[in-house]
Amino acid sequence: MRIYKKMYERFGSRHWWPADTPFEVIIGAILTQNTAWSNVEKAIVNLKNQGLTTPKKLYQININFLAQAIRPAGYYNIKAKRLKAFLKFLFQRYNGSLKKMFAVSASNLRKELLQVNGIGPETADSILLYAANKPVFVIDAYTKRIFSRHNFIKPDAAYDQAQRFFTSNLPKDTKLFNEYHALIVELGKNICKTKPRCEICPIK
DNA sequence: GGCCAGGACACCA
DNA sequence: TGGTGTCATGGC
Numbered sequence: 001m002r003i004y005k006k007m008y009e010r011f012g013s014r015h016w017w018p019a020d021t022p023f024e025v026i027i028g029a030i031l032t033q034n035t036a037w038s039n040v041e042k043a044i045v046n047l048k049n050q051g052l053t054t055p056k057k058l059y060q061i062n063i064n065f066l067a068q069a070i071r072p073a074g075y076y077n078i079k080a081k082r083l084k085a086f087l088k089f090l091f092q093r094y095n096g097s098l099k100k101m102f103a104v105s106a107s108n109l110r111k112e113l114l115q116v117n118g119i120g121p122e123t124a125d126s127i128l129l130y131a132a133n134k135p136v137f138v139i140d141a142y143t144k145r146i147f148s149r150h151n152f153i154k155p156d157a158a159y160d161q162a163q164r165f166f167t168s169n170l171p172k173d174t175k176l177f178n179e180y181h182a183l184i185v186e187l188g189k190n191i192c193k194t195k196p197r198c199e200i201c202p203i204k
Numbered sequence: 205g206g207c208c209a210g211g212a213c214a215c216c217a
Numbered sequence: 218t219g220g221t222g223t224c225a226t227g228g229c
Binding site for chain 1: 208209210211212213
Binding site: 034036043073076077 | 223224225226227228
């Protein structure tokens with residue numbers, strides 16, 4: 001909480017995730033896997049321009065067509081397959097309704113999402129926190145890099161292990177988790193990128 | 205022109 | 218469980 005406050009004082013509210021709708025959050029969460037967000041944005045613009053930002057549309061279109069549309073995001077063939085896998089899950093289990101899916105408890109939905117091919121722990125947690133508004137802490141590359149450099153977690157810590165560090169030290173609060181992870185990304189992008197620990201780091 | 209970015213999975217031992 | 222290869226574009 002002490003670190004959170006320092007970062008918040010430095011960067012302020014981040015208003016995350018950068019998307020217009022919960023479904024766009026899900027698309028972005030899958031497309032950004034090991035990929036710079038700037039490339040993901042181009043892919044999402046393509047989808048928007050073609051009116052493909054609803055579950056129904058994406059469920060219906062041809063997978064090869066989808067792959068071409070998301071090409072700028074990289075790994076486009078595999079990501080098209082992963083988006084399709086999620087849509088198949090959404091329609092078969094929840095009749096295509098995000099509302100119904102979000103009504104499921106965080107822990108149960110997490111288990112279900114992890115069964116979907118192409119959705120791992122980080123993607124699942126991003127969906128739970130930023131699309132479904134559930135109090136789940138997201139661990140990503142920035143989180144591990146920054147907090148291992150400052151010796152709060154081990155560099156090779158497993159996902160769940162790193163996650164426990166945060167959840168066991170913080171109140172379980174969706175807004176807090178949302179803001180915290182957004183601040184970590186901000187710090188990771190702009191300051192804690194190359195130098196292991198630098199003078200201007202707000203959390204040292 | 206090499207390196208890297210908001211992972212996940214298949215395959216192997 | 219742990220290690221390695223694979224997927225690919227765009228910015229610097």
